[in-house]
Amino acid sequence: xxxxxxxxxxxxxxxxxxxxxxxxxxxxxxxxxxxERGAEALSMDCLAEAAGLGKGTIFRRFGSRAGLFEALxxxxxxxxxxxxxxxxxxxxxxxxxxxxxxxxxxxxxxxxVEQGALLAASNHGPSALGLHPASRAAGMHVRVxxxxxxxxxxxxxxTIQLLAALDPALVLNLLRLPGxxxxxxxxxWEDLARRVTAAG
Amino acid sequence: xxxxxxxxxxxxxxxxxxxxxxxxxxxxxxxxxxxERGAEALSMDCLAEAAGLGKGTIFRRFGSRAGLFEALxxxxxxxxxxxxxxxxxxxxxxxxxxxxxxxxxxxxxxxxVEQGALLAASNHGPSALGLHPASRAAGMHVRVxxxxxxxxxxxxxxTIQLLAALDPALVLNLLRLPGxxxxxxxxxWEDLARRVTAAG
DNA sequence: AAGGAAAACGGACTACAGTCCGTTCTGAAC
DNA sequence: GTTCAGAACGGACTGTAGTCCGTTTTCCTT
Numbered sequence: 001x002x003x004x005x006x007x008x009x010x011x012x013x014x015x016x017x018x019x020x021x022x023x024x025x026x027x028x029x030x031x032x033x034x035x036e037r038g039a040e041a042l043s044m045d046c047l048a049e050a051a052g053l054g055k056g057t058i059f060r061r062f063g064s065r066a067g068l069f070e071a072l073x074x075x076x077x078x079x080x081x082x083x084x085x086x087x088x089x090x091x092x093x094x095x096x097x098x099x100x101x102x103x104x105x106x107x108x109x110x111x112x113v114e115q116g117a118l119l120a121a122s123n124h125g126p127s128a129l130g131l132h133p134a135s136r137a138a139g140m141h142v143r144v145x146x147x148x149x150x151x152x153x154x155x156x157x158x159t160i161q162l163l164a165a166l167d168p169a170l171v172l173n174l175l176r177l178p179g180x181x182x183x184x185x186x187x188x189w190e191d192l193a194r195r196v197t198a199a200g
Numbered sequence: 201x202x203x204x205x206x207x208x209x210x211x212x213x214x215x216x217x218x219x220x221x222x223x224x225x226x227x228x229x230x231x232x233x234x235x236e237r238g239a240e241a242l243s244m245d246c247l248a249e250a251a252g253l254g255k256g257t258i259f260r261r262f263g264s265r266a267g268l269f270e271a272l273x274x275x276x277x278x279x280x281x282x283x284x285x286x287x288x289x290x291x292x293x294x295x296x297x298x299x300x301x302x303x304x305x306x307x308x309x310x311x312x313v314e315q316g317a318l319l320a321a322s323n324h325g326p327s328a329l330g331l332h333p334a335s336r337a338a339g340m341h342v343r344v345x346x347x348x349x350x351x352x353x354x355x356x357x358x359t360i361q362l363l364a365a366l367d368p369a370l371v372l373n374l375l376r377l378p379g380x381x382x383x384x385x386x387x388x389w390e391d392l393a394r395r396v397t398a399a400g
Numbered sequence: 401a402a403g404g405a406a407a408a409c410g411g412a413c414t415a416c417a418g419t420c421c422g423t424t425c426t427g428a429a430c
Numbered sequence: 431g432t433t434c435a436g437a438a439c440g441g442a443c444t445g446t447a448g449t450c451c452g453t454t455t456t457c458c459t460t
Contacts, residue, residue, distance in 0.1 A: 016406095016407060016408065016455080016457080017455095017456070017457085018407090018408065018456070019407080019408065019409095022409085043445075043446060043447085044447065044448080045446075048410090053410080054409055054410030054411055055411065056409065056410055056411070056449080056450085056451095057409055057410075059447085059448060060407095060408070065446095129373050129377070153388075153391050154384065157374075157384065157385070158388065158391070160370075160374065164361075164367065164370060165364055167364065170360075170364060174357075174360065177329070184354065184357065185357070187354065188353075188354050188357035191353050192361055192396070194399075195396050195398070195399050196395050198395070199394075199395050199398055213437090216426055216427080216438070217427085218425070218438065218439080219426095219438065222439085243416060243417085244416075244417065244418085245416070248441090253440080254439055254440035255418085255440075256420085256421095257438075257439055259417085259419080260438070260439075261438095264417080265417065
């Protein structure tokens, strides 16, 4: 008898019951603590104690602090990605590429305002690269839009340069500056996007 | 008798001899350790021991780890800033603004390759803002060039967006990507700068 | 239902940035 | 030269992310 009837080749064994239960418990507790005291104040020791679990369990499950936050924003990121790929225009297909690119940045800025601390904390490493799936998806999306807009350039690089302007940590800090508003950032993004796509 | 003959008004008392000596000793030791083992491997405990000083002294002098690295790159940053303001073209005055902007980014990328780890470690906070003097000077310079190039936009914001593409941590990570070279980054910057300044 | 291998767990442990406060040193005034 | 106020120092202390390995739990096999 095979241990896995569905996939014979690269079979990943199903997670154990306690692993699943504890994962859910950690995420629930984390969400509660974040709601109560903010994302920055959430330490791993604190979470472990509040969830009644060991610290090692957190790191086994999520790999790092950033990995935990990545899991926390996973739903939102999936929904956002879905909206980009198959939702209504102007974010989804239907509008022209530049309009979609503008809408992408504006919606992204909204997201940062809504849950910026979570997003910033979910950034692994020094700066955004195409490592975690969410940022990989973002890069793909923007690159496709740029190509569709007829931009002829090093699209991979241009994409990274554009997305750097939407980096949650950067945006969060900008919003703390006097005289900086979400509207202004949105207008700035639109201007940048139009300039970059203007030449062709 | 006045304690300070030169500046009467807001007189900052001169630093004590031991403070000056220890500051120099810390910087020397730090430079040596960085040369031997790299910037990432330099811990403050380690530096304190190697310099034969207490850890408190480091923090009293430099405020933070980033502050220490800021002091370490201070010479280079000053020279760079000087070259931008009054050096030979195309970096300094003489060339047209767009050419200067292109040269600025290219030279900045060179600097990141030369001492990227130091620059990355000297970044306070989450992402670059106009807080420490070096980045304030960079912002001023780019903003002036954009204005001189006739760009009509939210220049403060556009400057930040452009400089985000030169962030040391980002650039350092990009260079680790397969197929990414300094030349490619330079070309990418040039393309971005020309696109942004094209519209007016 | 019993056995056992592998996965998951727990919490002590390490390494690190940054703080605190009692102690030491400097330099200016007399 | 003595004094002394305040600057500078030292290193123990705190809080944090992440690691390690002996112990416990799961669940497949028989």
